[in-house]
Amino acid sequence: MIDYSGFVAKGRADVLAGDVHLERPPVDGGTRWGLAAIMRPTGTVLDELCALARQAGRAAGAGHWVHGRNTLHFTLRSLEPYRDVVFPDDGPLAAYARALDAATGGTGPLRIELRGLAPHAGGVQVLGHPVDDRLVTLQQRFAAELGAAGAVEHWVRDIWYVGLLHFAAPLTDPRRLVDWCEALGDRSFGTAEIHAVEIARFRLAEGAMTAQCLHKAPLTPGPA
Numbered sequence: 001m002i003d004y005s006g007f008v009a010k011g012r013a014d015v016l017a018g019d020v021h022l023e024r025p026p027v028d029g030g031t032r033w034g035l036a037a038i039m040r041p042t043g044t045v046l047d048e049l050c051a052l053a054r055q056a057g058r059a060a061g062a063g064h065w066v067h068g069r070n071t072l073h074f075t076l077r078s079l080e081p082y083r084d085v086v087f088p089d090d091g092p093l094a095a096y097a098r099a100l101d102a103a104t105g106g107t108g109p110l111r112i113e114l115r116g117l118a119p120h121a122g123g124v125q126v127l128g129h130p131v132d133d134r135l136v137t138l139q140q141r142f143a144a145e146l147g148a149a150g151a152v153e154h155w156v157r158d159i160w161y162v163g164l165l166h167f168a169a170p171l172t173d174p175r176r177l178v179d180w181c182e183a184l185g186d187r188s189f190g191t192a193e194i195h196a197v198e199i200a201r202f203r204l205a206e207g208a209m210t211a212q213c214l215h216k217a218p219l220t221p222g223p224a
Contacts, residue, residue: 004116004127007159011120012181015174020121023065023168025204026082033202034082034152035093037100037142038073038211041162041192045114046072048189049126052117053164056124059180063169064123065204071211072162074112074128076197077142078153086201086214096199097215099145107138108221110194112160117181123167124181126189128160135160138197138219162192166209195219 014020026033041049049072057066079096086093112135116127130136139157171177199215 002127002129002159004118004159007120008116008118008127011118012178014121015119015171015178018171018174020167020171022170023122023166026202028082028084030082032082033204033209035079035086035096035199035201035214037076037079037096038198038200039076039110039194039196040073040198040211041112041114042195043190043193045190045192049114049162049164052126052189055180056164056177059177060124060165060167061169061172063207065166065168065207065209067164067166067209071209072164073200073211074160074162074192074194075157076139077146077157079199080152082202093199093214096146097217099142099147100197100199100215100217102145103138103142104197104217104219106221107134107141107219109219110134110138112192112194114162114189114192116186117184118161119178119181122163124164124177125161126164128162128192130160131191142197168207 046069050069053067057064111131113129113131114126115129118125118127196216196218198213200211200213203210
């Protein structure tokens with residue numbers, strides 16, 4: 001089981017101290033919101049996440065990016081900086097897609113329990129707890145298949161979460177947001193079922209970020 005205690009404690013302290021990062025519209029070449037391999041929760045847990053995101057928005061106040069069902073996701077791996085245009089015959093995109101197809105074959109669907117809320121310097125997250133080692137295996141396989149094409153991400157993700165909202169305006173009452181997160185404590189919000197991994201691009205429209213699928217790789221099971 002992943003120990004999130006240090007991560008949660010730091011995030012809580014950052015929010016209460018006002019040490020937060022406010023999102024701005026992404027710009028070409030920027031380090032935020034570039035192409036990424038993402039995993040969207042499916043099943044009834046997605047409805048729970050949408051409701052939680054709306055509640056987080058009310059607790060945080062006006063002006064933030066509150067995520068909806070077409071944006072809520074786990075990130076498997078960031079792939080490159082933000083760019084305004086991605087063409088259908090784009091060379092890097094094709095390389096990411098080939099690597100993802102090779103990595104997902106035989107993995108089978110993933111299950112990640114969503115338990116606990118974490119305020120942090122960038123927003124509010126629901127914490128993910130994989131029920132087995134399939135996610136880490138997929139992560140390792142994808143990294144190996146990417147090789148140099150995945151050089152933008154030099155670390156190994158060891159925490160998993162779904163972002164409910166990102167801060168985009170000053171917090172008028174940080175304590176209210178922290179108290180809301182702590183009131184839900186270590187509550188379980190259900191288990192996310194992941195049946196595919198997508199290469200996605202992100203776009204900001206009318207104060208909300210959306211994730212557009214450019215390539216989808218099913219998580220097909222191996223031989224019986």
